[in-house]
Amino acid sequence: MSSRGWGGPGQAAAYAATCARLCAGAHPAVLAAVRPLTGRRVLDVGAGDGRLARALRGAGAHVVAVDPDPDMAGFSAGLPDLPFEDGAFDVVVACFVLNHVDDPRAAAAELARVTAPGGRVVATIWPSGTTAQSRMWQRVLDAEGVVPGPGVRLPEHLDFPRTVDGLGGLLRGAGLETEAREVGWTHDGPLAELWEGAAAGIGGIGATVAGQPVEVRERLRAAYDVEVGALAEDDRLRFRTEAVLAVGTRPGRMPG
Numbered sequence: 001m002s003s004r005g006w007g008g009p010g011q012a013a014a015y016a017a018t019c020a021r022l023c024a025g026a027h028p029a030v031l032a033a034v035r036p037l038t039g040r041r042v043l044d045v046g047a048g049d050g051r052l053a054r055a056l057r058g059a060g061a062h063v064v065a066v067d068p069d070p071d072m073a074g075f076s077a078g079l080p081d082l083p084f085e086d087g088a089f090d091v092v093v094a095c096f097v098l099n100h101v102d103d104p105r106a107a108a109a110e111l112a113r114v115t116a117p118g119g120r121v122v123a124t125i126w127p128s129g130t131t132a133q134s135r136m137w138q139r140v141l142d143a144e145g146v147v148p149g150p151g152v153r154l155p156e157h158l159d160f161p162r163t164v165d166g167l168g169g170l171l172r173g174a175g176l177e178t179e180a181r182e183v184g185w186t187h188d189g190p191l192a193e194l195w196e197g198a199a200a201g202i203g204g205i206g207a208t209v210a211g212q213p214v215e216v217r218e219r220l221r222a223a224y225d226v227e228v229g230a231l232a233e234d235d236r237l238r239f240r241t242e243a244v245l246a247v248g249t250r251p252g253r254m255p256g
C-alpha cells in the first residue's frame with residue numbers, strides 16, 4: 001500500500017484534532033448519495049478518525065473500516081491491495097483518499113473490484129487549487145516565496161485531473177457507471193486549526209509546511225495569521241468550500 005501527500009503513520013491524533021473537521025463537511029453528501037443503508041455491507045477505505053464510519057453505522061449499515069495507518073480507525077489495510085473478495089460490499093466509500101494514493105487508476109480498480117454488481121463506489125477529492133482554503137494556502141506560500149516540493153505531485157502518467165471530469169473519468173475507467181459533481185458547505189472551526197494540521201505534516205500542504213526549516217515555518221505561520229483573516233468571522237474560521245463527489249455503480253444487479 002502506498003500514499004502520497006499524506007505523511008504516513010503517526011498523524012492520527014493530529015488529523016483527528018485538525019483537518020478531520022474540514023473533511024467531515026463532505027460526509028452528509030456522501031451519506032445522502034448512498035442511502036438507504038439499512039443492512040448494507042459498507043467498506044470505508046481510508047477511514048481516518050472513523051467519524052464517517054460511525055455515521056454510516058448510525059444509518060444502519062454493517063461497516064468495515066480500513067486505513068493503512070494502524071493508529072487510524074479500522075484495521076490496517078490500504079489501496080491498492082484490499083484484503084477482501086471480489087464483490088464483497090454493497091457500498092464502498094473512499095472519502096479524500098484517491099488524492100493521496102500513488103496510483104489512482106489501480107486504486108479505483110481495486111475499489112470497483114470489491115464492490116458487488118449493482119453496488120456503488122462513492123469517492124470524494126479536493127478540487128485542485130480552487131477552494132477557499134487552497135487559495136489561502138497559495139497566498140501564504142507566495143508571501144514567503146515557498147514552492148511545494150516535487151514529491152507532492154504524482155508523475156504525469158499516473159496523475160488525474162483533480163476536477164469533476166477527472167474524478168468521474170477515474171471511476172469510469174474502472175468500469176463504473178459514474179456521475180460526478182461538486183458539493184459545497186460552510187466550514188466552521190477554530191482559527192488556528194488549518195495551520196496546526198499543516199504544521200503536523202498533514203496532507204499535501206503539510207508536506208510542504210512541515211518540510212521547511214524552523215525560521216521559514218515561523219514566517220509561514222505569521223503569513224497564515226494574516227491571510228486567514230479573509231476567511232474569519234467572529235474569531236472563527238468560517239468559509240464556503242467545495243469537494244468533488246463521484247458515485248460509480250458497478251454494472252449488474254444487486255441480490256436482494
Ligand SMILES: C[S@@+](CC[C@H](N)C(=O)[O-])C[C@H]1O[C@@H](n2cnc3c(N)ncnc32)[C@H](O)[C@@H]1O
Pocket residue numbers: 001002003004006020023024045046047048049052066067068069072077078079080094095096097100101102
Ligand atoms: C484526508 S484523510 C480522510 C479520512 C476520512 N476518509 C475522512 O473523510 O475524514 C485521508 C486518509 O487516507 C488514508 N490513506 C492514505 N493512503 C491510503 C491508501 N493508500 N489506502 C487507503 N487509505 C489511505 C490516510 O491514512 C488517512 O486516514
